[in-house]
Amino acid sequence: MLEKTLVDSIKQNHSLTQAKQWALEKFIDKGFPTSKWEEWKYASLKHLNEHHWQWSPETLSVNLPKPAWKHSAIIQTLNGNTHSEGALPQGIALLSVSEFMAQNPTFESVWKARNPILDQNSLYDLNEALTSDYAVLWVKKGVKIAVPLLHHYVVSGQEDTAVQSKIFIYLEEDSEITWFEQQRSESSHAILSNYVQEIWVSKNAHLTLIKDQDLQQSITHVDHTFIFQQESSLVDAFTFSINAAYLRNNLHFYIDGPQVVSNLNGLYVPGEDQLMDTHSVVDHRMPHSESNELYKGVLMGNATGVFNGKIFVRPDAQKTNAFQSCKNVLASDRATMNTKPQLEIWADDVKCSHGTTTGQLSDEALFYMRSRGISKATAQTLLLLAFVQQVIDKLAHAEIRAELSKKIVNKIQASLGLTLS
Numbered sequence: 001m002l003e004k005t006l007v008d009s010i011k012q013n014h015s016l017t018q019a020k021q022w023a024l025e026k027f028i029d030k031g032f033p034t035s036k037w038e039e040w041k042y043a044s045l046k047h048l049n050e051h052h053w054q055w056s057p058e059t060l061s062v063n064l065p066k067p068a069w070k071h072s073a074i075i076q077t078l079n080g081n082t083h084s085e086g087a088l089p090q091g092i093a094l095l096s097v098s099e100f101m102a103q104n105p106t107f108e109s110v111w112k113a114r115n116p117i118l119d120q121n122s123l124y125d126l127n128e129a130l131t132s133d134y135a136v137l138w139v140k141k142g143v144k145i146a147v148p149l150l151h152h153y154v155v156s157g158q159e160d161t162a163v164q165s166k167i168f169i170y171l172e173e174d175s176e177i178t179w180f181e182q183q184r185s186e187s188s189h190a191i192l193s194n195y196v197q198e199i200w201v202s203k204n205a206h207l208t209l210i211k212d213q214d215l216q217q218s219i220t221h222v223d224h225t226f227i228f229q230q231e232s233s234l235v236d237a238f239t240f241s242i243n244a245a246y247l248r249n250n251l252h253f254y255i256d257g258p259q260v261v262s263n264l265n266g267l268y269v270p271g272e273d274q275l276m277d278t279h280s281v282v283d284h285r286m287p288h289s290e291s292n293e294l295y296k297g298v299l300m301g302n303a304t305g306v307f308n309g310k311i312f313v314r315p316d317a318q319k320t321n322a323f324q325s326c327k328n329v330l331a332s333d334r335a336t337m338n339t340k341p342q343l344e345i346w347a348d349d350v351k352c353s354h355g356t357t358t359g360q361l362s363d364e365a366l367f368y369m370r371s372r373g374i375s376k377a378t379a380q381t382l383l384l385l386a387f388v389q390q391v392i393d394k395l396a397h398a399e400i401r402a403e404l405s406k407k408i409v410n411k412i413q414a415s416l417g418l419t420l421s
Helices: 004-011 020-029 046-050 096-103 105-112 122-130 362-368 376-390 398-416
Strands: 073-078 079-085 092-096 133-141 149-156 161-172 176-184 192-202 205-212 221-230 234-243 246-255 260-267 275-284 290-299 304-313 320-330 337-343 350-359
Touching: 004 020, 004 350, 020 122, 020 260, 020 398, 046 149, 079 092, 096 105, 096 133, 096 161, 096 350, 105 350, 122 161, 122 221, 149 161, 149 192, 161 176, 176 192, 176 221, 176 320, 205 221, 205 320, 205 398, 221 234, 246 320, 260 275, 260 376, 275 290, 275 320, 290 337, 290 376, 304 320, 320 337, 320 362, 320 376, 362 376, 376 398
Parallel strands: 073 149, 133 161, 149 176, 161 192, 176 205, 192 221, 205 234, 221 246, 234 260, 246 275, 260 290, 275 304, 290 320, 304 337, 320 350
Antiparallel strands: 073 079, 092 133
């Protein structure tokens, strides 16, 4: 439960509807997650009680550099406020959730009936309470945009600030987009970035979702991404966790139709005084679906890593194929990795597997390379790069792939003091 001073500071800054007051009361009752909560055992946020948070973030205006590669549009979410920088492609609209639901009254009842798994997720309640009339990216039926949409997600503050952000992406039938999201920060103060992204992928729609998480060391960033997939839809998701003091990804896939394919790929490279935590849920609710998870991590310095991957196969989800793999390298004696793969099956005609490994670089491989005149530092660098490249290479977009590969290489080399020579 939260301290009274913290509760008072939240309430005095917001006038809430009854529904939002109820969400806030749930958050107040639960408080920030602690190590006593099973889902947050290795990633407690109890220390957030010690801050005097500003709950109303300042209006932010930034001029971020545009990428060299071609993009179809730029959308910015700055301290929780979302807008388009320039025109959007034909067939794509950005509007408020109230406007969207008014134009889609039939879908509104379907949306309210959705059933995400929110056990021990008090920060979702906090976001629900303090966000209002958030933005919806609406991709109309049959619209296919081959060039990526770029999303700038930025948080900042001149004092310790709690930022609540939310966006909803709605893909109608037979649509297709690539959403490339750059998550950034501009502050030396403590920032709690609490971000909810909910996505509806309709029948025969295809979404490629790429997240580049590169925030400052003063940032605590919690990303809740909930994806609801309908019949014959395809989602390719990539999460690249590069920098932040604390970075938690709650990535949920809800498979609500047959012939669905869900691909989850992740790479995390925490360094000194950094914690990176991935909690994935793939909930197979309908038959003839497929999910593939590949996560890799390189942990350096005194970094802490967490991976908890849950796969649920419900009674109606016969003929499901579900596979999960998490592999980690401890590049330092001080780094720690905590893994917990989970598989719960209520159907009898399925193919499922899961597993995790954590270890150090192979002494045999290092010896082999050094015996051929390669320095130890160069050998370590090459082996680590080969290890992470499997995830990077899954990206189809060559220029985004090269950009992310360079950033990850630089992070590993800087953290370990390694260079190629």
